[in-house]
Amino acid sequence: MSSTSIVYTPFTLPCGKTVRNRLVKAAMEENMSGRWLLPDHALFSLYRYWAHGGLGMIITGNVMIDRHAMTGPGGVALEADSPIEPFIQWAKIIRSGGALAIMQINHPGRQVLKAMRDTALAPSAISLNMGRHSSLFAKPIAMQGSDIHTICARFVTTAVRAKEAGFDGVEIHAAHGYLLTQFLSPLWNQREDEWGGNLLNRARLLLNIVCQIRACCGSNFIIMVKLNSADFQHGGFDIDDAQVVVSMLEGVGVDVVELTGGSYESPAMQGRTHNERTLPKEAYFLEFAKRIAASTSLPVMTTGGIRRLAVAERVIEQGCALAGMGSAVASTPDLAKKWQIKADYQGVAPVCHWRDKTLASFVKMAKVRRELRRLGNDLTPLKHPSSFHSLLLDLLHRRKMTKRYHTYMAAWAQEKEK
Ligand SMILES: Cc1cc2nc3c(=O)[nH]c(=O)nc-3n(C[C@H](O)[C@H](O)[C@H](O)COP(=O)(O)O)c2cc1C
Known part of the structure; x- marks a missing residue:
């Protein structure tokens, strides 16, 4: 038994809530929403596996703060007028095994597929450079000051509603090239007002969102970034x-x-970058996390490339409070329990060796999403699904979800006109 491992020790967060162990299911967009972009039975079945998988904390896939700006088809949106019951049920299932329930909240900024929408709001009108795949993305439009205030308010509204639904906290997505990353980056934010220029200005939107969520959701609500x-x-x-x-x-x-x-342009979260930097094969960001953890009193978590207990232990021993896992718990949702019985149990990472690196990244994501859909349908994960078949199924699923999205958007637009 490895239950004496450091990863199975509890940790108390600054807000006062305690996470029972250090193993966290990281956010993974499921593309499995039900009618009207709400969570329903497929997501409930999927999260039931994680809820009873021995994890300390479960973070949902990113939930959109605005149904007009989706990171992908089949996403979930939680807005001021969304019915709360499906979210109450979701939170209840996530918490049913003793893990803390965190809703990740997000706005994609310019990282929007053209199939979903022609234009996308961004700090500056700078298009994605994805080589021959660039044309798949919406045209970015620079935000007005009023758009920025509206988006800040939307993040706060979604957080307040997550609390109302029974979530223990929210995670604000300020990574992976989405809107808040775009504001932070000097490459993608070329504004000359109070939201651009120096780092304090570029971080202002993120800081305002955090401050307002804290003010509206109280002192014992978990806020992660x-x-x-x-x-x-x-x-x-x-x-x-x-x-x-x-x-x-x-x-x-x-x-x-x-x-x-x-x-999207440099998918380091999959262990691969577009600049000269090589990442380690496991715990991709541990060196960075160690440096940051040594310089802050804030608890640090790192996610990316953790599939073995020994690696999760190294993450905690080297100064992180929590270790996040995505793909490994997609194919083995009870990995945290398995490690307690067999410490050398090896989690699975999706692989694809296709020459087109962008396509290979997409295949790896497609393989993980296929596992998620299987769990949502109460089917066992495949562990080593075929690249071609996974990609094909993913494309078909996404096409269906995109079509459905446009049907809902048209119905909402009609409703508004009445
Ligand atoms: C299918 C899929 C969907 C993802 N969706 C999200 C997401 O919604 N939000 C997020 O922050 N990260 C998302 N990620 C990134 C993961 O949280 C994680 O950072 C990344 O997969 C690296 O961790 P891993 O090696 O344990 O999989 C996603 C990853 C995958 C594979």
């Missing part, structure tokens, strides 16, 4: 910037900073 340790692009947000932003977050009541890295 998922932050890039670096964008891994020349001239982008780097580890020195991340260290300064973490020190800013220290002063505004954040409970945990989850460190990751990259964006």
Whole structure:
């Protein structure tokens, strides 16, 4: 038995809530919402597996603060007028095995597929550079000051509603190239007003969102921030910037900073970058996390490339409070329990060796999403699904979800006109 391992010790967060162990299911967008972009039976079945999988904390896939700006088809949105019952049921299931329930909240900024929407709001009108895949993305439009205030208010509304539904807290997604990352990055934020220029200005939206959520949700609500340790692009947000932003977050009541890295353009979160930097094969961001953890009183979590207990232990021993896992718990949802019985049990990572690196990244995501859909249908995970078949199924599923999204948007638009 390895239950004496450091990863099975509890940890009390600054807000006073205690997480029973250090193993966290990281956010993974499921693309499995039910009618009207709400959680329903498929998501409930999926989260029941994690709820009873021995984890300390479970973070949902990113939930959108605005149904007009979705990171992908089949996403969940929680807005001021969303019915709360499905979210109450979701939170109840997530918490049913003793884990804390955290809702990740997000706005994609310019990282929007053209199939979902022609245009996307962004700090500056700078298009994604994805080589021959660039044309798949919406045209970015620079936000007005009023758009920025509206988005801040939407983050707060979604957090308040998550609390109302029974979630223990929220995680603000400020990583992986989405809107708040775009504001933080000098490459993608070229504004000349109070939201651009120096790092304090670029971090202002994130800081305002945190402060307002804390003011509205009270002192014992968990607020986490998922932050890039670096964008891994020349001239982008780097580890020195991340260290300064973490020190800013220290002063505004954040409970945990989850460190990751990259964006669609440079998918470091999958262990691969577009600049010269090579990441380790396991615990990709541990060196960055160690440096940040040593410089802050905020609890640090790192996610990326953790599939073995020994690696999760190293993460905690080297100064992180929590260890996040995505793909490993998609194929083995009870990995945290398995390690207590068999300490050398090896989690599975999706692989794809196709030459087109962008397509290979997409295949790896497709494989993970396939596992999630299988769990949502109460089917056993495949562990080693075929690349081609997974990609094909994913494309078909996404096409169906995109079509459904447009049907809902048209119905909402009609309703508004009445
Ligand atoms: C299918 C899939 C969906 C993801 N969706 C999200 C998301 O909604 N929010 C987020 O912060 N990260 C998301 N991620 C990134 C994971 O949280 C994590 O950072 C990344 O997969 C690296 O961790 P891993 O090696 O344990 O999988 C996603 C990853 C995958 C594979």
